[in-house]
Amino acid sequence: MMYSIGETARRIGVNPSTLRYYDKEGLLPSVQRSSGGVRMFTENDFTWLRLIGCLKATGLPIKEIRQYILWLQQGDATLEKRRDMFYKQKAAVEEQMAELQRALDAVTYKCWLYDKAVEAGSEKVIRNIDPADIPEDIRKLRTNSGVYQDVDGLS
Amino acid sequence: MMYSIGETARRIGVNPSTLRYYDKEGLLPSVQRSSGGVRMFTENDFTWLRLIGCLKATGLPIKEIRQYILWLQQGDATLEKRRDMFYKQKAAVEEQMAELQRALDAVTYKCWLYDKAVEAGSEKVIRNIDPADIPEDIRKLRTNSGVYQDVDGLS
DNA sequence: ATGATAGTTAAAGTCAACTTTAAATTGGAA
DNA sequence: TTCCAATTTAAAGTTGACTTTAACTATCAT
Known part of the structure; x- marks a missing residue:
């Protein structure tokens, strides 16, 4: 077909x-x-x-995908090069996942903060918030992502 | 400082x-x-x-980050908009993670295949490979990522 | 056989996110 | 004070990955 x-x-x-x-x-x-x-x-x-x-x-x-194809067409002589490409890319993805997880932590933390703020109807409640008032799991996100004590006060 | x-x-x-x-x-x-x-x-x-x-x-x-800043500067009236932005972005990241996981599965599967091929010194051993010869965990990757029966035969 | 629909190419255009360039200005050490 | 590295701006250039355009051609249902 x-x-x-x-x-x-x-x-x-x-x-x-x-x-x-x-x-x-x-x-x-x-x-x-x-x-x-x-x-x-x-x-x-x-x-x-x-x-x-x-x-x-x-x-x-796209250029590297092209390179992979050129290696494919050269047969067994380029097996190692192709294997190495996939291993390198595997490592790259694992790093991307870690970075994305950090970003997700930051965003999830912000979601929590804004839920608080919307509930109160004001940013005041989250400006210079006391870490003791933040649940353990959320506080971890804040620390992990390095996004707190913002210029905007939405720490 | x-x-x-x-x-x-x-x-x-x-x-x-x-x-x-x-x-x-x-x-x-x-x-x-x-x-x-x-x-x-x-x-x-x-x-x-x-x-x-x-x-x-x-x-x-960058334009949407700019929008967020404009909302920040408008104070409490835009709290919901900002919260919604973070929730939308949270969902976006979760989808990106899933896509990246699928890509990782494909790449990990290819790593396994090329290890086999390099070991044997030839692509022949992995061309039209019998699924029964693939360990369960690796076979799952192949299925999950939809990358098999390649044009190049490196299925 | 014909006409609509979908395909073809080469070339130019678009877009986001920088990066470089050029010419001028700032600021800290000697 | 003088000098030099680092900074400033506006404007132009770059890169990667498409997307659009224009003019033409193929395929298929009637």
């Missing part, structure tokens, strides 16, 4: 022009063409696009 | 020109100036910059 660029884009959740852009950048070396030059995608291409999606989600630039 | 833009940039881990850019975009409304016009940062500004860092890490655009 073959799929048009429009159908593929719809199923993967991107703009058709994004797929053309990826193709131009060498990210879709295995997509076939009809006799008239129209791209025809297979389920296998969808899997490949899902991998591209994962790699992009990890922040890997 | 006051700090120069250079010292501040060094401590926060950004380029001094980034701080000037943030200032120009209205993200640093509380940074003081010397009589000669030179910016002077305080510990409080560092805390504020750390919050900006967290918000940026969650993908919040």
Whole structure:
């Protein structure tokens, strides 16, 4: 079964022009063409696009995905390079997760503060708040994320 | 204690020109100036910059951070808007975490595959691999991330 | 066979978030 | 006081990842 660029884009959740852009950048070396030059995608291409999606989600630039493809095409001689790329990216994601967790802690802390403020109808109750008035679990977020004693007083 | 833009940039881990850019975009409304016009940062500004860092890490655009500051300056009337912003961002981060976890699963699976391939010195061993030969925990990653039966055969 | 719909390319445009440049000014050490 | 590194501004440049445009072509249902 073959799929048009429009159908593929719809199923993967991107703009058709994004797929053309990826193709131009060498990210879709295995997509076939009809006799008239129209791209025809297979389920296998969808899997490949899902991998591209994962790699992009990890922040890997398109140029490095391209490099991976070039290594793929060189066969067994580049196995280590490809393995190293994935290990490097794994470490990168783990660091991103930690950073995102810190950001989440900060935001969660702010949610707690603003719940207090909205409840009281005023910022006053949270300006220069006494740490003893903050529940243990929320206080941990504040410490962990380094976001307190704000310039705006919403500490 | 006051700090120069250079010292501040060094401590926060950004380029001094980034701080000037943030200032120009209205993200640093509380940074003081010397009589000669030179910016002077305080510990409080560092805390504020750390919050900006967290918000940026969650993908919040600079324009929306600016909006938050405008709301801050309007006082209690905008408490709900600010609370809602943080709750919306909290949900956004939780979704980002889930996506990043999916990407991590895919990358971890690829690490396992390439370890096998490097060990054998060839891609052959992992091309069209029998799912029964994949340990349960690794097979879960493959399923979870949707990245298998690749165009490159490194399924 | 024809016309609508969806595809093709190359090239230019957009956007966010910086980064660099140039020319002038500030501020602390000698 | 003089000097030099660091600062200032406005404006232009950069980067990555698309997105749009224009002009043309393919495919498919009637």
